[in-house]
Amino acid sequence: MKNRLEELRKEKGLTQEELANELEVSRQTISSIENERYEPSITLAFKISIFFKMKIEEIFIYEVQ
Amino acid sequence: MFKKNWFNFILFFSGLIIVVLGFYFAEIIPKEQTGVMFGIGSSLFGVGLALTISNIYNKRHPEVATWKNIQVNDERNKLLRYKANNMVKNINQWMLFALAIITIVAKLPLWLTLSLVGINLIDSFLQIYLTNKYNK
Numbered sequence: 051m052k053n054r055l056e057e058l059r060k061e062k063g064l065t066q067e068e069l070a071n072e073l074e075v076s077r078q079t080i081s082s083i084e085n086e087r088y089e090p091s092i093t094l095a096f097k098i099s100i101f102f103k104m105k106i107e108e109i110f111i112y113e114v115q
Numbered sequence: 116m117f118k119k120n121w122f123n124f125i126l127f128f129s130g131l132i133i134v135v136l137g138f139y140f141a142e143i144i145p146k147e148q149t150g151v152m153f154g155i156g157s158s159l160f161g162v163g164l165a166l167t168i169s170n171i172y173n174k175r176h177p178e179v180a181t182w183k184n185i186q187v188n189d190e191r192n193k194l195l196r197y198k199a200n201n202m203v204k205n206i207n208q209w210m211l212f213a214l215a216i217i218t219i220v221a222k223l224p225l226w227l228t229l230s231l232v233g234i235n236l237i238d239s240f241l242q243i244y245l246t247n248k249y250n251k
Contacts, residue, residue, distance in 0.1 A: 070185075079191040091190050 052111040056084040058102050073097050120170060127163030130156045204238075211235050 059069050059080075066084070070077040075094065082088035090098065099106045133156030137149045173180035186192060215231040217223075 074185055074188075076186055076189040076192060079189055082191060088191055094190060 051089050052086065052113065053083060054109050054111075055080070055098065058104075058109065059084075062102075069101075072101060120167070123163050123166040123170065125163070126159050127167060130159030130161070130163055132156070134160060208235060208238055211238075 059066070062069075064072075066077045066080045070080045073080070073094065079088065079090075079094075083090055095106050095110060099109055102109060133152050135156075137152035137156060140152075141149050173183070211231050211234055215228055215235070218228040218231060
């Protein structure tokens with residue numbers, strides 16, 4: 051699933067490590083989500099949306115196959 | 116944290132007591148039993164000591180404790196652990212199956228073959244049972 055995590059993180063001037071600490075996940079998880087190698091759980095997706103004060107669908111782009 | 120420390124101390128001291136009792140009764144009871152006492156006692160002692168040291172270290176270095184906590188509870192790490200465990204389980208099941216065939220070919224005692232087949236069957240039944248249980 052495509053997402054805007056990297057773009058939003060850079061807009062806030064955060065490193066992967068800093069964002070990971072804010073969301074209480076590992077840096078590798080942030081990196082994997084950004085590279086679309088891992089799709090976060092609904093809980094983590096909500097945490098991310100709350101952190102960036104945006105709707106989930108504004109961050110994660112679902113494409114019907 | 117307090118309860119956790121008490122549990123570690125209980126492990127530590129019970130291990131120590133069992134080892135000391137093993138030494139004390141070494142002349143009276145059979146060697147095998149003192150061996151078991153040393154084994155269990157030193158294991159409990161070791162685990163209790165390691166957990167106590169780990170707790171003390173975590174208290175002094177909260178940043179390391181937080182990092183460890185994140186690494187353990189991280190959802191991707193959990194998923195990777197589940198995947199790895201599942202793969203190991205599958206490999207073990209195939210190895211048991213192969214061993215069972217080897218015991219037949221090598222004409223080893225029947226109880227050995229049946230034990231291996233039995234373990235495989237228990238594994239399969241447990242998998243079906245747990246899948247149904249978690250499905251509810």
